[in-house]
Amino acid sequence: MTSLPATPPARKLGLVIDLDTCVGCHACAVSCKEWNTGGYPAPLTDQDPYGAGVTGTWLNRIHSYELEAEIGPAGVEEVGRTIYFPRSCLHCDNAPCVTVCPTGASFKREEDGIVLVDEDKCFGCGLCAWACPYGARELDQGSGTMKKCTLCVDRITDQSLEEAARVPACVQACPASARHFGDLADPDSEVSRLVAARGGYDLMPEMDCAPTNKYLPPRPRRTGNRGQGEAPRLEPLAEAGGFLGWLDRVLAD
C-alpha cells in the first residue's frame, strides 16, 4: 500500500551524517554497492562497466562542494573550505515517492519508518524518482526496477550477525566516524543527542518532506589573525659564547 502509515512510526531509523568529519573517501558508497548488489535490492547493475561510457546504479553518491571564504570588515571571518557531502535516501516521514507509486511497490514501514521498494511489484515508470527532491532513487537499467537505499534492512535485523555489525554497511565502513545510525524518534538515543548538540538539520526543508536523516554542519574554523598583516618577525637567537661563539664569529666575518 503506497499510502503513508496512518500513525507515525514509533521508531524512526535513519542516519546522521557529519559533514565536519567526512573525508570524501567514498568507502561508504563502495561498501553500500558491495552489500546491496547481493542484498535486498539485488542486483545493482552497471552498464558498459569497462567501457568509456560507464554508468550504473548506486544508492549513495558523494558530492563535493566549495564554501567561499567570508570576508568582513575585520578580515577573514570564515575561511573557504571543501565539504564532502554523501547523498542518499533520507527516509522521509512525508515521503512523496511513496504516495505517487501506482503499483504498491513503494512503501514506508510502519514499525521503523524505512522506505523500501518491493522489486517484484515495481513496473519501472520512474514517477517516484521524479517526486523525490533528493535524487535518492535510481531506475536500474538492467533490472528495469527502481533502486534506493534500504538502510541495509537485511543487515540491521539479521540476528545471526554480532550486534556491532548490525548497522548499515556505509556506517560500518566509514573510517572517519562521519556516519551514525540509530532511532531518531527517541530523544535520548545517541543520534538524537548528536543532532541536538551539533545543530543537525534537514535538507531542502522547503519541500516539506520531513526527512528522517539529519546532516551535521561543519564546525567553524579558528581564523586567528589569518589575513591580517604579516606574520611576526623572527627574533635573533641569543649570542653564544665559548667555542661555538668563536666559530660563529670566525664564519660570519
Place this chain on the structure above:
Amino acid sequence: MHPALSVVIFTSFAGAGYGMLFLLGLLAAAQHHPADLRFNLACLVLTFLLMVVGLLASTRHLKHPERAWRAFSQWRSSWLSREAVAVMLTFVPAGVFALAWLVFVRLDGVWTLFPLLSALGAVAVVVCTAQIYASLRTIPEWHQPLVLPLYLAFALATGTLWVNAVTWSFGVTAPFAPVFALITLVLAWGLKLLYWRRIDGLKPASSTASATGLGRPGGVRTFDPPHAGTNYVMTEMGFQIGRRHASKLRRIALGLGFLLPALGCLVMILAAGPLGILAGWLAAAAGLAGVVVERWLFFAEARHVVMNYYRSQ
C-alpha cells in the same frame, strides 16, 4: 526533465482522443449530429485510434509493462493509478455508447446516459494526467495551478478540430463548429502564453545552499561531481534546453498548434466542399503536431530541484 517520446505522444494523442470522446458524448446525448451511421463509425474509429495510440505509447514508458495491471491498485494516493483506473472505467460507458451509436444511429432515452458518462470519464482521465505533473512539488514549472486547465483546454481544442474534420467530410457544414474550435484554440494557447510568462519569471525556492544546508545562497558551489560518468538521475532529471532553442520551439508550437488550425477554421467557415474538408483535416493534424511540440517543451523546460546537487545555479 528528459522529454521521453512515449509520454509526449501519450499525453498529446490520448488528450485529443479524450477531447473527441467528450465532445461526441455531448453531441450524441443532445442528438446534435448528422443522422448518418458512417459519421458515427468514422468518429468512433478516429477517437479510439487516438486513444489507443496514446495508451500504447504510454506502456512503452514502462520497463515492466507486464506488471501494468498493478497500477489499478493505488488510486487512494497516486494520480498515476487514478489515471489508470479512470481509463479503464471510461472504456465501459464508451464501449456501450459506441455499440449503441452504431445500432441506433441517434441515441435517446436511457441510452443518452452512456455518452454522458463517457464525456465525464474523458474529463476524469485528462484531469488525472494533468495532476500527475501538477502534484510534483519537485518540479516548480509543473507545480502550477495553470497546468490542469491547460491539459483540459488542449484536449478540448484538438478533439474539436478532429470532430470538425469528420463532420465536414460528411458534407455537414455548421458554421458554429469552426467558431467553437477557434474559441477553444484561443483559450488553450492564451493559457499557454500565460503559463510561459509565469515559468519564465519563476524564482526558484530551492538552491544548492538549501539542498546542502551549506553557506549563504551563492556562497556554496559545486566542486566535483560524485563520479566521472553519468547516472539515471542526471540523464532523467538533468535535461536542459537552451533559451534560444526553446523560444524557437515555442514559435513553432504556436505556428503549428494555433495559427495553422485557426487559418483552417476560417477556410472552413468560408468554403464547404473539398477545400473546406482539406482545411479541416490539415487543421486537425497541425493542431495535434503543435501540441506534440508544446508537450515536448513542457518536459524540456521543466527543471527538477535535484539538479541543485549537481551544478551551481
